[in-house]
Amino acid sequence: MICCFSSANAGPKIFIDVGEARVRKSKLALPAFQYLGAKSSGTKNTSGDELYSVINNDLAATGLFISIDPNAYLENPMTTGLRPASVVPNGFDFANWKTIETEFLIRGGFQIINNTLILEIYGYYVPQGTLVLGKKYEGPASSARKIAHTFADDFVKAVTGKPGFFKSQIVVAIDNGVKTNREIYVADWDGHDAYPVTNHKTITVSPTWSKNGNYIAYTAYAKRVVNGLARRNPDLFMYEFKTKRRWLVSYRDGLNSGAEFLPDNKHMLLTLSRASQTGTADIYKMTLDGTSISPITRGPGSAMNVEPAVSPDGRTIAFSSDRSGKPMIYTMSMNGENVKKLTHAGNYNATPSWSPDGKKIAFAGFDNDRNNFDIFLINADGSGIIRLSSARKTNDKWSNNEDPAFSPDGRHVLFVSDRTGTKQLYLVNIDGSNERRITYDGKFYSKPKWGPLVE
Numbered sequence: 280m281i282c283c284f285s286s287a288n289a290g291p292k293i294f295i296d297v298g299e300a301r302v303r304k305s306k307l308a309l310p311a312f313q314y315l316g317a318k319s320s321g322t323k324n325t326s327g328d329e330l331y332s333v334i335n336n337d338l339a340a341t342g343l344f345i346s347i348d349p350n351a352y353l354e355n356p357m358t359t360g361l362r363p364a365s366v367v368p369n370g371f372d373f374a375n376w377k378t379i380e381t382e383f384l385i386r387g388g389f390q391i392i393n394n395t396l397i398l399e400i401y402g403y404y405v406p407q408g409t410l411v412l413g414k415k416y417e418g419p420a421s422s423a424r425k426i427a428h429t430f431a432d433d434f435v436k437a438v439t440g441k442p443g444f445f446k447s448q449i450v451v452a453i454d455n456g457v458k459t460n461r462e463i464y465v466a467d468w469d470g471h472d473a474y475p476v477t478n479h480k481t482i483t484v485s486p487t488w489s490k491n492g493n494y495i496a497y498t499a500y501a502k503r504v505v506n507g508l509a510r511r512n513p514d515l516f517m518y519e520f521k522t523k524r525r526w527l528v529s530y531r532d533g534l535n536s537g538a539e540f541l542p543d544n545k546h547m548l549l550t551l552s553r554a555s556q557t558g559t560a561d562i563y564k565m566t567l568d569g570t571s572i573s574p575i576t577r578g579p580g581s582a583m584n585v586e587p588a589v590s591p592d593g594r595t596i597a598f599s600s601d602r603s604g605k606p607m608i609y610t611m612s613m614n615g616e617n618v619k620k621l622t623h624a625g626n627y628n629a630t631p632s633w634s635p636d637g638k639k640i641a642f643a644g645f646d647n648d649r650n651n652f653d654i655f656l657i658n659a660d661g662s663g664i665i666r667l668s669s670a671r672k673t674n675d676k677w678s679n680n681e682d683p684a685f686s687p688d689g690r691h692v693l694f695v696s697d698r699t700g701t702k703q704l705y706l707v708n709i710d711g712s713n714e715r716r717i718t719y720d721g722k723f724y725s726k727p728k729w730g731p732l733v734e
Contacts, residue, residue, distance in 0.1 A: 310349065312330055316391065329424060343438075388400070411434070432445050454722065456723060462478065463486045476518050483498070490544055534550055559582065622642070625647065640657055656692070680698075692706070
């Protein structure tokens with residue numbers, strides 16, 4: 280549990296307008312944190328390093344700041360106080376930070392008392408010499424990452440008026456390569472502290488998170504016995520966090536995949552290829568226990584309709600369909616009417632993802648000229664398409680960038696790229712800037728989805 284104590288707050292004021300199409304980066308000074316306790320073991324230094332590295336990475340991921348080189352500092356942050364000289368003896372001098380054109384200054388110090396980690400930290404807007412945020416955070420010594428994410432969220436909200444996403448988590452399928460099992464994991468937004476929520480020892484794919492954060496739905500090729508015979512089928516499962524209970528939701532012959540929760544958290548959409556009917560893939564609406572089901576799409580003909588994504592207001596479904604010959608992104612009303620073709624270019628467009636404000640849709644599109652998938656962004660009315668990703672592999676071929684998922688604040692898109700040889704997680708701003716790699720390992724990630732914002 281993390282406790283926050285406000286030592287000072289500048290009050291509501293917007294320092295950075297994130298409503299602009301492209302935001303100018305503000306110069307940020309983030310000196311290393313002071314240890315405020317008695318001189319002792321390296322454990323305290325390790326905690327300080329972790330607090331600093333997590334906050335630094337969180338703020339860099341926003342694309343709002345550019346870090347000032349510590350070599351440019353005109354005073355030693357290790358020997359001056361966390362607050363200005365006008366407030367405390369031996370405090371820092373705003374003039375020294377204004378001289379190097381600092382816009383935001385963060386000063387922090389920490390200590391560990393009886394296995395409790397305490398972070399005292401202040402954020403300042405240097406041009407006006409004003410305090411933006413001042414707080415103390417307390418938690419178990421093992422909670423340095425959570426404390427750091429909490430401060431980063433608070434600071435971003437203090438300077439932009441809008442919440443950050445650093446305490447949120449993602450759900451993603453992970454495997455170790457060819458002929459290995461793929462399981463579903465939950466991790467912090469930056470890929471750290473990942474833990475499995477499945478252990479089917481098979482191929483487990485396409486996880487999705489309920490809007491209230493209580494459930495995860497996914498598809499697994501789990502073995503089950505039918506009429507005395509063991510077989511595997513892509514069946515849909517549900518996992519509940521509170522009880523750690525798991526149940527089989529849909530196990531009809533054929534595909535049971537691509538689940539998407541509706542805003543009411545009582546129903547979901549999924550794709551079924553019911554062998555008893557046409558055998559083609561269509562989108563259905565279903566209750567969480569799988570007892571009530573109704574079709575939303577029916578073809579036309581043998582057309583494939585897959586990967587439903589529900590708009591934040593619950594009124595519109597974006598999906599992928601080959602009804603015009605090639606898989607393209609379409610939208611339709613919740614009852615399957617008012618179908619509109621959204622994309623017209625490319626050879627294969629897939630995996631639509633809505634922005635939290637319902638104004639934009641991200642998707643993966645195949646580029647015939649480059650022979651690869653890239654992430655694209657399009658307005659919900661079909662206008663204003665832009666490419667968000669573009670990177671080559673070490674062999675100079677274009678990499679595949681797939682599986683986009685909007686961040687809860689709507690300012691970033693998470694996706695998977697194979698540019699390094701394995702499929703790793705990347706993050707990019709919605710204007711295509713500030714692309715950064717999130718995971719650094721030899722694993723293969725697929726179909727990430729973001730959980731809801733954590734207050």
